[in-house]
Amino acid sequence: MKVFIIPLVALVMAVFVFMDARADDLKVNYADVYPPLSFGKMHDVHGVLPDLVHEIIEVEMGQAVSHQGKAWKRAQAEVWHGEADALVTSPNPERSRHAYISKLPVFQLAFRPYTRKFSRAYEAFKAATDLSGLEGLRFCDVHGNGWAAHFYKKHNISYHLTRSFDVCLGMLAIGRTDVVIHADFIIRELLRKISLVEHIYEHDLIFPESPNFHLMVSKKSDFGQEFLMSFDQTLENMKLSGRYDEIVARAVQAYGANQTAD
Structure with missing residues (x-):
């Protein structure tokens, strides 16, 4: 009987260590049907936005991120209620009531x-x-x-x-x-x-209301304005160095977004 006790204790301890590590992740939600920006369910989410968040926050800032693709209404609601930490989307008055918004855009669209x-x-x-x-x-x-x-x-x-x-x-x-x-x-x-x-x-017409996509962190998240200040500084440095443009170009090529309509 003793033979099984030590492995069982070790397994339980490993689970708690894993849960603690996951609790420290920045939980970022994405739309699960929004290619090529984001697509895929739960942790199997891919696209330009997850790639950018990975490079900026995980690689450059050293902060672990849990990426999750969900139905867009649910993705937003979880962030507003503090069940997830952040999402990347265009600012509007409603969203600014629920989240702190980065000064610099993560991505720009026409x-x-x-x-x-x-x-x-x-x-x-x-x-x-x-x-x-x-x-x-x-x-x-x-x-x-x-x-x-x-x-x-x-x-x-x-x-x-x-x-x-x-x-x-x-x-x-x-x-x-x-x-x-x-x-x-x-x-x-x-x-x-x-x-x-x-x-x-x-058509050639581009509307002046074309949105910029910003990182939005829930006002109910432990990651707050101080985190966003660090994020903005990191992103600014990446844009000045040219690394941001390299990441966007790689993502565009990876997800086929350079295809044009005749």
């Missing part, structure tokens, strides 16, 4: 309109410099996209909500919606993935 080739919306956006004079067009976006809620409210535009942008693009291809506005970096990859590059047109 938001453009996409239309079905040779449609009425296609012709309208070919000459457009903004959203004026585009009455009657149908717009599509996704549940939980705070940027869209503020953008469409500002321009007094109603829009249809779906679960993901690949659904929006599928609707666009068959004429069930007219316009999708989102980041070219993301839409180009989705168009390639779902084989709609030949049917959907990317």
Whole structure:
């Protein structure tokens, strides 16, 4: 009987050591269906944002990170309630009530309109410099996209909500919606993935409201403003040295985001 006691005690102690180590991790949530920025469930999450967080926080700052991909509404709610520590997304007034926000952006995007080739919306956006004079067009976006809620409210535009942008693009291809506005970096990859590059047109117009993605740390997290100050300083140093640009270029190549829509 004694033979089994020591291994059992050792096993229990090892579990507690592991749990203590995990408790010290910075728990970062990501959207689980947002390629190429983030995709994959729970700890099997990949993409540009997890790669950047890994390089900035784990490699440069020496802070262990637990990366988790989840449904976007749940990912945000866990951070607001302090069940997770952080996420990377665009700031808005609601998010600033729940989280401290980094001064420097982790990643920057260019938001453009996409239309079905040779449609009425296609012709309208070919000459457009903004959203004026585009009455009657149908717009599509996704549940939980705070940027869209503020953008469409500002321009007094109603829009249809779906679960993901690949659904929006599928609707666009068959004429069930007219316009999708989102980041070219993301839409180009989705168009390639779902084989709609030949049917959907990317317009030159870039909206001035295009968001920057910042690190947001829950106000209920043990990682607070002091951590964000260190994060901002680390990121600034990486950008000055050129290391940040190298990481972004590597991530773009790794996740196929350099594919373009014709």
